[in-house]
Amino acid sequence: MTSPTLERALPERLAPGDRDRLKRQVPAGVTLLAFIAMLVVCGAIQPVIFSATGLNLVLSSIVPLVIASLAQMVMMSIGDIDLGIGSFVGLVTAVSATTLSGTPLIGVLILLALIAGYGVLGALVHLRRVPALIATLGASFVWYGLALFVLPTPGGTAPDWLLAFAAWTPSAFPAPVLPILVITAAIWAVLQLTPVGARVRALGSNAAVLERSGRSALRTRIITYVIVGVLAVLAGLSLSSQIGGGDPTSANDYTLISVAAVILGGGSFFGGRAVAWGSMVGAVTLGLVSVLLSLLNLSSNVQPAVEGGIVIAALAGRLLVGKVLR
Amino acid sequence: MNFARRLVVPPWAWSFLFAALVLLGIFATTHTVGTGTIGLALSLAPYLVMVGSGQMLVISAGPGNIDVSVPQVISLSGFVAVSVTSGTGSITLGLLAAAGTGLAVAAISVIAIAFIKIPPIVATLASGLIASSFTLTFANGFDAEPSSALSEFLRLRLAGIPVIAIMTAAFSVLLAVALHRTVAGRWLLAAGQNGRAAELAGVPTAWVTASTYFASGLLSGLAGALLATYIAPTADLGTTYQLDSIAVVVIGGTLISGGRAVPAGVWGGALFFILLDSFLNLIGWNLAGQNILKGLLVLAVLFLAGGTAGVRRGARRAAAPTTEQLDIQPAADARR
Numbered sequence: 001m002t003s004p005t006l007e008r009a010l011p012e013r014l015a016p017g018d019r020d021r022l023k024r025q026v027p028a029g030v031t032l033l034a035f036i037a038m039l040v041v042c043g044a045i046q047p048v049i050f051s052a053t054g055l056n057l058v059l060s061s062i063v064p065l066v067i068a069s070l071a072q073m074v075m076m077s078i079g080d081i082d083l084g085i086g087s088f089v090g091l092v093t094a095v096s097a098t099t100l101s102g103t104p105l106i107g108v109l110i111l112l113a114l115i116a117g118y119g120v121l122g123a124l125v126h127l128r129r130v131p132a133l134i135a136t137l138g139a140s141f142v143w144y145g146l147a148l149f150v151l152p153t154p155g156g157t158a159p160d161w162l163l164a165f166a167a168w169t170p171s172a173f174p175a176p177v178l179p180i181l182v183i184t185a186a187i188w189a190v191l192q193l194t195p196v197g198a199r200v201r202a203l204g205s206n207a208a209v210l211e212r213s214g215r216s217a218l219r220t221r222i223i224t225y226v227i228v229g230v231l232a233v234l235a236g237l238s239l240s241s242q243i244g245g246g247d248p249t250s251a252n253d254y255t256l257i258s259v260a261a262v263i264l265g266g267g268s269f270f271g272g273r274a275v276a277w278g279s280m281v282g283a284v285t286l287g288l289v290s291v292l293l294s295l296l297n298l299s300s301n302v303q304p305a306v307e308g309g310i311v312i313a314a315l316a317g318r319l320l321v322g323k324v325l326r
Numbered sequence: 327m328n329f330a331r332r333l334v335v336p337p338w339a340w341s342f343l344f345a346a347l348v349l350l351g352i353f354a355t356t357h358t359v360g361t362g363t364i365g366l367a368l369s370l371a372p373y374l375v376m377v378g379s380g381q382m383l384v385i386s387a388g389p390g391n392i393d394v395s396v397p398q399v400i401s402l403s404g405f406v407a408v409s410v411t412s413g414t415g416s417i418t419l420g421l422l423a424a425a426g427t428g429l430a431v432a433a434i435s436v437i438a439i440a441f442i443k444i445p446p447i448v449a450t451l452a453s454g455l456i457a458s459s460f461t462l463t464f465a466n467g468f469d470a471e472p473s474s475a476l477s478e479f480l481r482l483r484l485a486g487i488p489v490i491a492i493m494t495a496a497f498s499v500l501l502a503v504a505l506h507r508t509v510a511g512r513w514l515l516a517a518g519q520n521g522r523a524a525e526l527a528g529v530p531t532a533w534v535t536a537s538t539y540f541a542s543g544l545l546s547g548l549a550g551a552l553l554a555t556y557i558a559p560t561a562d563l564g565t566t567y568q569l570d571s572i573a574v575v576v577i578g579g580t581l582i583s584g585g586r587a588v589p590a591g592v593w594g595g596a597l598f599f600i601l602l603d604s605f606l607n608l609i610g611w612n613l614a615g616q617n618i619l620k621g622l623l624v625l626a627v628l629f630l631a632g633g634t635a636g637v638r639r640g641a642r643r644a645a646a647p648t649t650e651q652l653d654i655q656p657a658a659d660a661r662r
Contacts, residue, residue, distance in 0.1 A: 081447070128629045131582045133392070137569055138628060141621025148614035256394060256451045263448050269390060301462035308455030316442045 026325065027266035027318045028278025034314050035285040038292055045295045055174035060166070062287030063176050064089065064239035065254060065261070069283035070187050070276060071231035072258035077191070078204040078224050079271025080125070080132035084140030085232055086255035088114070090248045091147035092236020097156025097246030104159065115229035122225030126218050140255070147248035154247035158240045166241035179238065180280060183231075188276040190227070200224050205272025257286055260311050285310065337579025337586070340631065341594025344577070344623075348601040355608055365486050367600045372494035373556070374570060374596040376549040378578075379501060380542030381571040382592055384446075387535045388518045388584035391446050393542045395431055395454030396571050400564025402457045403427040403547040404554025405464040412470040420473070421551050428547020429540055431457045436536045450539075458561075465561040472555040480556045490552070495593070502589045514538065518584030573624050574599055579631075 048054045068089055075082045092111065100107030125135045157163075168175050191197035199220045202210040211217050235254070240246055264285065265278025289307050293300060353359050377396055384393045403424035411420030431453050438449035482489045505511035516524040517531040525531045546564075553563055576582055577598060578591020599620070606616045 124625075124629055130628050134572070134576050134582055134628055135625065137572060138621050138624035140569065141617045141624065143621075145614045145617030145619075145621060148612070148617065152612075152614065256447075260448050260451060263445065269445050269447075299463075301466070302459050304455035304462070305459030308452035308459075311448060311452045311455075312438055312442065312444065315438075315444045315448070319442055 023325065024266060024273065024275060025278070026321055027264075028275050028281060030318045030321055031264045031266075031278065031285055031314050032281050034310065034317070035281050035288070038285060038288050042288070042292055042295055049291075049295075052171060052174050053169070056169055056176060058288070058291050059174055059176035059180070059284070061242060061290075062284055063179050064235045064242060064251070065257065065287050066180050066280055066283040067183055067231055067235035067238055068251070068254045069258040069261035069265075069279045070183060071228045071235060073262045073265070073267055073274055073276065073279040074187065074191070074200070074224060074231065075132070075228045076259075076262050076267050076269065077271055077274035078200060078221065079269070080136075080221075080224075081259065081269070082136045082228060083133060083255055084136040084138075084143055085228075085258060086252045087140040087143035087147065087248075088118075088229075088232050089236040089239060089251035089254055090246075091143045091150070092233050093240040093243065093246040093250055094147040094151035094156070094248050095246070096158055096162065096237055096240035098150050101157055101159040107159075111233050115226055115233060118225045118229030118232075119222045122222045123218065125225075126221045144248060147246075151246045151248060154245065154250070156245040158244055158246070162237060162241040163244065166244075180284070183234065184276050184280040187231070191274045191276065196223060200227075201272060201274060203271070204274075205270075257307070258283070260307075261286055264311065264314050285314075338588045338591035338594050339579075340627065341574075341578045341591050341598055344627070345594055345598040345601055348598060348605050352601065352605050352608060355605070361486055363601070363604065365483065365488065366604065367597055368491040369481070369488040370600050371593065371596045372488070372490045373549045373553050374567070374574060374599070375494050375498065375592050376545045376552075377567050377571045378574045378592040378596060379498065379589060380538075380545035382575045382578075382580050382587050382589065383514065383538040384542045385572075385575055385580060385582060386514055386518045386584050386587040387538045388521050391535065391538070391584065392572070393435070393450045393539060393546075394447055394568065395435060395450040395457060396542070396546045397564030397566075397568045398454035398457040398461060399428050399431050399543055399546040400550035400553060400567055401559075401561055402431070402461040402464070403550035404559040404563050405461060405468060407551030408472050408554050408559045409464070409468070409470045411473045411476070417473050417476050420476075421548065424547045424551035425544050426547070427457075428543035428545070428550070430543075431547075432539045432543025435543075436539050439539070440532060440536060446539075461561050468559065470559075472559065476552075476555045480552060498589045498593060505587050505589070510534070510537075515585055515587065518581075518586070520585075570599060577624065577627050 042058075043050050046054075049058050068085055072082055072085060075085075091114070095107060095110050095114075098107075099110055121135060121139055124130075125132050158166075189197075191200060199210060199215055200223065202213075202215070203217055203220045203224065207217050210220065236251070239251055243250060261282035262279045264282030265280070266275040267273050267279060286307055289310065290300065290303055293303055293306065349363070352363050356363075377400065381393055381396065384391050406427045407420040407424035410423040411417055414420075434453035434456060435446070435450045438444040438452060439446050442449075444452070480488075480490050484492065505515065513524070513529045513531075513534045516527065516529050517534045521531050546567075550564060554560075557563070574592055574595030577595035578593070579588040580586060580591060602620065602623070603616065606619065611619070
C-alpha cells in the first residue's frame with residue numbers, strides 16, 4: 001500500500017488551527033445549550049426524570065435515532081447525504097424480527113449482505129459520478145420493498161438477546177447512556193484517531209489532495225458507506241429491541257430528522273466536518289421533544305411543529321453566535 | 327461521445343421510452359391494445375406532474391436546492407381546500423385557500439433559507455414539520471365532504487382524454503416556453519448553472535431561488551386541493567409524493583445539479599411511474615416487488631445516465647477539483 005510516513009503526514013496536513021477547531025465546535029455548543037434548556041424545563045415540571053429510572057425511560061426511545069444520526073454524520077462528512085437511511089433502518093428491524101430470531105446465522109449473513117450493499121452503492125455513486133442524494137433515494141425504494149418482502153405487516157419478535165438488552169436496567173446509571181456514549185466515542189475515535197478516519201475526512205474536505213497523496217478516493221468512499229451501513233444496522237437492531245419486533249415504516253422519520261441532527265450538531269453539506277458529540281446532542285435534543293410535550297400535556301399533534309421550530313431556532317442562534325465571534 | 331449522445335437524444339426521450347416499454351408490457355399481458363390503460367394513467371399523472379414541475383423548478387435553481395416539504399403541503403392544503411369549499415360553497419375560494427397554504431409554507435422555507443442561511447433540505451424539512459402539525463390537528467374528526475362538482479370535473483373526459491390532463495399539459499408547454507424564452511426563465515437556468523457567474527451578470531439570484539420555492543408551494547398546494555377532491559382528504563395524502571416527485575424529475579432528464587429543466591421529462595417520468603404501478607398490479611406483483619423494481623429502475627436509469635451529466639460535471643471538476651464531491655451544498659455564496 002502506501003508508506004507509513006504519508007499515512008501519518010496526512011492528518012497533520014489536514015489539521016485545522018486551534019481557532020478553526022474551536023469554531024467548528026461552536027454550532028454544537030449552541031445546540032447543547034438548547035438541549036440543557038429543554039432538560040431543565042423537563043426537570044422543573046417532572047423532577048423524577050433526573051433519576052436513573054427517569055432518564056432510562058426518557059432516553060431509551062432516543063438511542064436508535066442517535067445511532068442513525070451518527071451514520072448520517074459519517075455520510076455527510078464526505079459531502080454525501082443518505083435519503084434511504086430511514087427505510088434501511090426499517091428493513092433491519094424487519095430482518096431482526098424474522099430471520100435473525102428464527103435462524104440467527106442466516107440473519108447475520110443477511111445483515112452482512114446489506115452492509116455490503118451499502119458498499120456497492122458507494123462504489124457506483126463514485127464510479128458513475130452521480131449524486132448520492134438521488135442514488136440513496138432510489139435505494140430507499142429497494143430497502144422498503146425488501147422490508148415488505150421479509151415482513152409484510154408490522155410484527156414478529158426481536159431475538160431474545162436484543163429484548164434482554166432493552167430490559168436491562170442497572171440502578172447505578174441509566175442504561176441507554178451506555179450505547180449512546182460508547183458508539184459516539186467509537187465513531188469519534190475512528191474518524192479522528194485512525195488513518196482510515198483521516199482519509200474519510202480528507203475525501204470530504206479535499207478529494208484532490210487525497211488522490212494526489214496516493215490514496216484511492218473510490219476505496220475511501222466504499223469504506224465510508226460500509227461504516228454508514230454498519231451504524232445503520234446497529235440503529236435498526238436498537239430500534240427493534242425497543243419495539244420488540246419489526247416494522248418496515250417505523251424509522252421513516254429518521255431520514256430527515258437525522259440530517260437535521262447532524263446540521264444542529266455542527267455538520268455541513270460541504271463535507272469534511274464530523275462532530276460526533278454534536279450530532280449526538282442534536283439527535284438527543286430532537287428526540288427529547290416528544291418527552292417535553294407529554295410533560296407539558298400538549299397534544300402530540302404539535303410535536304412536528306416544535307421539532308421544526310427548534311431546528312430553525314437553533315440554527316438562527318448559531319448564525320447570531322457566529323456573527324458575534326467574527 | 328457523451329456530447330454526441332446529448333445532441334442526438336433529447337433529455338426527456340428516455341423517460342418516454344421507459345413509459346412506452348411498460349405500456350407495451352401491459353398490452354402484451356392483457357392481449358389487447360386498449361386506450362383504457364392510457365386514460366387511467368392520464369387521469370392520475372396530472373397531480374404528480376404538477377408537484378414534479380414545482381420540484382423541477384427548485385432543483386434547477388442550483389446545487390443543494392430541493393423541496394422536501396411537498397408531502398406535508400399536499401396533505402394540509404387538501405384539508406384546507408375541502409373545508410373552505412364545503413364551508414363557503416365556493417370551489418374558487420377553496421382552490422385559492424389551498425394555493426395560499428402552499429405559499430405560506432413556502433414563505434417559512436424561504437425565510438429560513440434566505441435570512442437564517444439554513445440549507446434548503448433542512449429548511450424545507452422544518453417548514454414541512456410545521457405544516458404537518460396543522461394537518462394532524464385538522465385530521466381529528468374531519469367530516470367535510472369534497473365538492474362533487476369539482477370531483478366530476480376531475481373525471482371529465484374529452485375524446486377519452488381527461489380534461490385535467492389536457493390543462494396540465496398546456497401548463498407544461500407554457501412552463502417550457504417560459505423557461506427558455508422569458509428573462510425570468512433564463513435567469514433561473516443561469517442561476518442554476520453557475521450562481522456566482524449569474525449574480526455577476528446581474529441576475530437577482532436570491533429572488534430567483536426564492537420564487538422557485540413559492541412556485542413549488544403553489545403547485546403542491548393546488549395539487550393537494552385537487553387530489554383531496556379526487557380521492558379524499560387524509561393526513562398521508564402526500565406521503566408518496568416525497569420520493570416520487572424527486573424521482574420523476576431526475577428520470578425526466580432534469581439535471582440534479584441544476585441549470586437544466588425539462589418540463590416534458592416530468593410527464594415522461596410520471597407516466598412511467600404510474601404505468602409501472604398498474605403493470606405490476608396487473609401481473610400480480612405485491613407492494614414489496616413493486617418497490618424493489620421501482621428502486622432498481624431508478625438506480626439503473628441514474629447509473630446508466632451518469633455519463634450524460636458527466637459532460638457538465640467533468641467541466642466543473644477541471645475548474646475546481648473539490649466541488650465534484652459536493653452534490654449538495656447551500657447556496658453558492660457560502661463558498662466565497
